[in-house]
Amino acid sequence: MKNTDRILRIVAPLAVFGALAWLLAFGVGGYTASLLKGAAITLVLAVSSLVLATVLGLLGAWAKLGGGVILRSIANVYTIIIRGVPDLVMILLIYYGGQRSVNHVAVALGFEPFDVSPFLAGFFSIGIIYGAYLTETFRGAWLGIPRGQIDAGKALGLPPMLSFRKVLMPQLLRSVLTGYANVWQVLVKSTAVVSVIGLSDLVGLADKIGKSTREPFVFLVVVMLFYLVMTIVSERGFKWLEHRSDRWAA
Amino acid sequence: MNFDLAFKHWDLFAQGVWMTLHLTALSLFIGMMIAVPTAFAMLRGGIAGNVAHGYVYLFRGTPLIVQTYLLYYGLSQFEVIRDSWFWRPPSYLRKACVEDFLYWKICVSDFIPSLRSAWWCAVIAFSLNSGAYVAEILRGALKNTPKGELEAARAMGLTDKQVRKLIHLPSAIRRALPQYGNEVIFMLHGSSVASVITLQDILGTGRTINAKYYVAYEGFLSAAFLYLCITYILVFLFRAVERHYLKHLNIAEPSAKRGWFGRTVAVPAR
Numbered sequence: 001m002k003n004t005d006r007i008l009r010i011v012a013p014l015a016v017f018g019a020l021a022w023l024l025a026f027g028v029g030g031y032t033a034s035l036l037k038g039a040a041i042t043l044v045l046a047v048s049s050l051v052l053a054t055v056l057g058l059l060g061a062w063a064k065l066g067g068g069v070i071l072r073s074i075a076n077v078y079t080i081i082i083r084g085v086p087d088l089v090m091i092l093l094i095y096y097g098g099q100r101s102v103n104h105v106a107v108a109l110g111f112e113p114f115d116v117s118p119f120l121a122g123f124f125s126i127g128i129i130y131g132a133y134l135t136e137t138f139r140g141a142w143l144g145i146p147r148g149q150i151d152a153g154k155a156l157g158l159p160p161m162l163s164f165r166k167v168l169m170p171q172l173l174r175s176v177l178t179g180y181a182n183v184w185q186v187l188v189k190s191t192a193v194v195s196v197i198g199l200s201d202l203v204g205l206a207d208k209i210g211k212s213t214r215e216p217f218v219f220l221v222v223v224m225l226f227y228l229v230m231t232i233v234s235e236r237g238f239k240w241l242e243h244r245s246d247r248w249a250a
Numbered sequence: 251m252n253f254d255l256a257f258k259h260w261d262l263f264a265q266g267v268w269m270t271l272h273l274t275a276l277s278l279f280i281g282m283m284i285a286v287p288t289a290f291a292m293l294r295g296g297i298a299g300n301v302a303h304g305y306v307y308l309f310r311g312t313p314l315i316v317q318t319y320l321l322y323y324g325l326s327q328f329e330v331i332r333d334s335w336f337w338r339p340p341s342y343l344r345k346a347c348v349e350d351f352l353y354w355k356i357c358v359s360d361f362i363p364s365l366r367s368a369w370w371c372a373v374i375a376f377s378l379n380s381g382a383y384v385a386e387i388l389r390g391a392l393k394n395t396p397k398g399e400l401e402a403a404r405a406m407g408l409t410d411k412q413v414r415k416l417i418h419l420p421s422a423i424r425r426a427l428p429q430y431g432n433e434v435i436f437m438l439h440g441s442s443v444a445s446v447i448t449l450q451d452i453l454g455t456g457r458t459i460n461a462k463y464y465v466a467y468e469g470f471l472s473a474a475f476l477y478l479c480i481t482y483i484l485v486f487l488f489r490a491v492e493r494h495y496l497k498h499l500n501i502a503e504p505s506a507k508r509g510w511f512g513r514t515v516a517v518p519a520r
Contacts, residue, residue: 008300012307084478086439088446089453093470100466192313196446203316210323217324224312224320231311 013232020225027218031209035219038205039226045122045201046191050184052127057134064139075135082132087190090129095121095197122194130187137179144175174245181238188230192223202226252465256472259459266455267476273441273451276373278434281380286419288381289388302385309382314440317379322371322447336365372444380437387429391422424495431488435481442477452476 024032063075082090098121103113145168153163195204206223210216256263291302309317325331339359347357363370395418403417423430445454456473460466 008303012304081478084481085474086442086453086477088439088442089456089470089474089477092453092457093467093474096460096466097470189313192315193443195315203313203319207319207323215327217320217327220316220320220324223316224308227312227316228308 016225016228016232020222020229023218023222023225028209028222029213031213031219034205034209035202035222038200038202041119041199042191042201042203042226043230045119045126045194045199046188049123049126049130049191050187052123053130053134053183053187056127056131057138060131060135061138061142064135065142079132079135082129087125087129088193088196091122091125091193091197094125094128098124118194118197118199121197122191122199126187126190126194129190130183133183133186134180137176137183140179141172141175145171170245174242177238177242177245181234181242184234184238185231188234189227192227253468253472255459255463255465255468259455262450262455262458263452263472263476266450266452266473267480269444269449269454270438270441270451271480273372273376273444273449274434274438277376277380277441278384278437280373280377281384281437284377284381285384285388288385289392290414292385292389293392306382306385309379310386314375314379315443315446318372318375318443318447321365321375322368325365331365336363338366339364368444368447368449372441372447372449376437376441376444379440380433383433383436384430387426387433388422390429391426392418394425395421425499427488427492427495431485431492434488435484438480438484439477 024035028035060075060078063071067075095116095118099116102116106113149167149171150163153167156163158167191201192203195201195207198204200208202223206219207216210219213219288302288306291298292306293299331337339362343359343362344357346359347355349355363374365371365374399421400413400418403413408416441451442453444451445457448454450458453470453473456469458469459472460469
């Protein structure tokens with residue numbers, strides 16, 4: 001039984017990859033290029049929002065841990081509100097509401113009003129949402145490090161920056177990684193929701209093409225397989241990273 | 251901004267809240283029914299276990315909105331389905347109705363999942379999704395049950411079935427409570443996808459009001475506020491339940507580490 005499990009662990013991902021490749025090559029009749037373009041947009045959106053989320057998460061964690069009363073309460077309000085509101089609501093609010101606000105500000109400053117693109121709105125909303133989750137991840141990782149480690153660095157006479165880099169950083173990375181992987185996996189799936197505001201990402205395109213060719217099932221299956229591939233690849237990638245970051249740990 | 255709109259249409263929002271809660275609760279309930287056998291199957295391995303693993307992997311690895319689309323738009327591609335009972339229940343079931351059940355007219359066909367209706371598609375998609383997530387949570391908890399607990403149960407002379415039902419599952423559910431709380435909130439938030447397939451849940455109401463009065467903030471902000479309230483009511487409920495049921499385990503985190511509204515609202519663990 002163990003053996004079949006092991007075979008399946010290799011065969012199942014290969015089957016997913018294979019099915020996706022086969023469908024893209026033969027199943028979608030002429031739409032391969034546009035689907036790939038959509039997939040690229042999804043990927044770019046996911047990666048860029050992860051960057052924004054990481055920056056916001058670092059800022060949030062820093063404000064919560066080291067900030068004064070004002071910074072701390074701002075960070076608290078940020079995480080509390082964001083984690084209580086669904087991503088779809090956030091995206092719609094930022095797209096439609098953000099458009100108005102941007103135009104108000106632009107007109108007040110004497111500029112021409114301009115359009116907020118669905119991509120920008122999706123980028124900001126997903127970045128802001130997962131920044132709140134990453135704030136907690138980073139904060140938890142920092143609090144998980146025994147204070148003695150900092151003292152030990154001091155006792156060895158290490159300058160603060162070197163102590164941070166050589167003593168704290170490896171430990172921080174190690175404990176952040178699991179939470180970070182979690183957030184990434186959920187974030188990737190969140191990007192699908194951005195199609196609702198008309199972004200021509202993979203989901204939006206597949207929906208549109210599926211409706212016009214009257215074969216929605218095929219195109220939506222392509223989307224599902226694509227997301228499965230993303231999940232499988234990131235899972236393996238993060239497992240490898242975790243393995244690597246465990247090198248020093250006993 | 252003019253929030254009189256939201257107050258003026260409080261009845262629409264009340265219906266929206268009802269629909270969101272109804273949808274979430276129903277999906278979580280059906281999801282639980284799916285999750286328990288799935289979790290045990292995964293633990294046991296074999297062919298059923300592999301099928302269960304595949305199901306969980308498929309539904310946790312793809313976005314909820316795509317799953318919903320696949321059911322609602324995708325299945326209509328096939329004539330077999332369009333011609334079947336699941337598309338439109340036969341007329342004699344649609345006509346078998348009770349006219350005055352309290353306030354509603356209820357027909358037999360209302361209880362047959364119809365893939366043509368947005369409501370049933372949402373319920374089916376959300377249930378399958380929630381089933382997969384809960385199965386994974388349960389599997390972890392079942393697997394982490396201390397061996398001695400099960401050995402003790404067997405030593406007391408319980409049969410395997412009794413051990414599973416009376417010891418293994420209850421103990422695992424207790425320990426899975428914090429994660430299950432996350433999943434409940436994840437489902438609540440996920441249910442906003444229903445508005446995309448035209449259902450009038452909280453977000454659907456917000457969109458309707460925005461479209462009707464041509465405003466940008468009011469509907470969405472009211473919806474966001476309602477979701478926020480429901481989320482934190484659920485958080486506090488789960489806190490209370492956890493405090494009660496996990497008292498003996500002594501695993502409460504110090505509040506300094508947990509933060510204000512801490513652990514309970516996090517992304518579901520993968």
